[in-house]
Amino acid sequence: MLDREEYLAAWSRWHGGADTSAPLVRGWLTIAHTLARPLAALPPAAATAAGAVVAAAAVGPAAAGGAWLVVAGLLVGVSGLLDSLDGALAIGTGRASRRGYVLDSVVDRLTEAAYAAALWAAGAPGWLAVTFGALCWLPDYLRARAGQAGVRRTGPISVWERPTRVVMTGLTLGGAGVVSGLDVADLDPVRVVVTAGAAVGALLGALGTAQLGRWLHGELGGPDDAAVPPPD
Numbered sequence: 001m002l003d004r005e006e007y008l009a010a011w012s013r014w015h016g017g018a019d020t021s022a023p024l025v026r027g028w029l030t031i032a033h034t035l036a037r038p039l040a041a042l043p044p045a046a047a048t049a050a051g052a053v054v055a056a057a058a059v060g061p062a063a064a065g066g067a068w069l070v071v072a073g074l075l076v077g078v079s080g081l082l083d084s085l086d087g088a089l090a091i092g093t094g095r096a097s098r099r100g101y102v103l104d105s106v107v108d109r110l111t112e113a114a115y116a117a118a119l120w121a122a123g124a125p126g127w128l129a130v131t132f133g134a135l136c137w138l139p140d141y142l143r144a145r146a147g148q149a150g151v152r153r154t155g156p157i158s159v160w161e162r163p164t165r166v167v168m169t170g171l172t173l174g175g176a177g178v179v180s181g182l183d184v185a186d187l188d189p190v191r192v193v194v195t196a197g198a199a200v201g202a203l204l205g206a207l208g209t210a211q212l213g214r215w216l217h218g219e220l221g222g223p224d225d226a227a228v229p230p231p232d
Helices: 004-014 023-039 044-057 059-064 068-092 098-122 126-148 162-179 189-220
Strands: none
Touching: 004 023, 004 068, 023 068, 023 162, 044 059, 044 068, 044 098, 059 068, 059 098, 068 098, 068 162, 098 126, 098 162, 098 189, 126 189, 162 189
16 A cells, blocks of 8 residues: 555646645545555545445435434545545555546546535525536546547646535535524524525636636637547
C-alpha cells in the first residue's frame, strides 16, 4: 500500500494532474487512504458497488421523514466514503485500471442521482431536486467532453467537487431530521431545510460549472483551432 503522499501523487496523475493541496480535497483523500490501509485486500469493485447500494438506500429513510432523515444523511456520508475508498484501494495497491476508472465515474453519477432523489423524497421541490442532480453531473460531463477534445488536465478545483456534493446532501438531510420535531406555526421546518439545502447546492453547482467553463474556454481556444472533433 502506498503511503499517503505517494497515494496523493498517484491520484493526481490518474485525474489529469488535479491539485490535491486544497484542504477539502486533501482531507477527503486522506480519510479514504486511512480507511483503505487495513482493507487493502478488498477488491475495489466491491467498495464501488457498496457505495451505490448505500446511496440508493438513503432514499427510503428520506421519504420516511422525521428522525429517519438523520439516517438518510448518514447513509449519504457513508456512500461518499465508500466511493473514495474504492479509488484509494485501486490506486494505493496498484490495481487501478481504465476500466475501473470508467466504472467509478458511472457509479458516481448514479449515486448523485440518488442524492437528488433523496432530497426530493424529503420534501424539496421536484424541479429543484432535478436541477441539483443535473448540476452534479454537468461539471464532470464537461471534463469528459473536454478530454475527448484533447484537454489532458482536469482543471481547477471548483466549489462544487464530489466531496462538497456529498457533504452538502448529507448535512441537508441530517439537518432536516434534527429540526423535524420542531413545532413552527404555518411552517414545515423539514421542507424549509431541504429546499434551502438543495437551493444552496444548485447555486454552488452553477458557480462550479462557471468556474470550469471559464477555464475550459481558455484551454479549448477559438473555433479555428485544429483537431476539433466532429459534432455528435
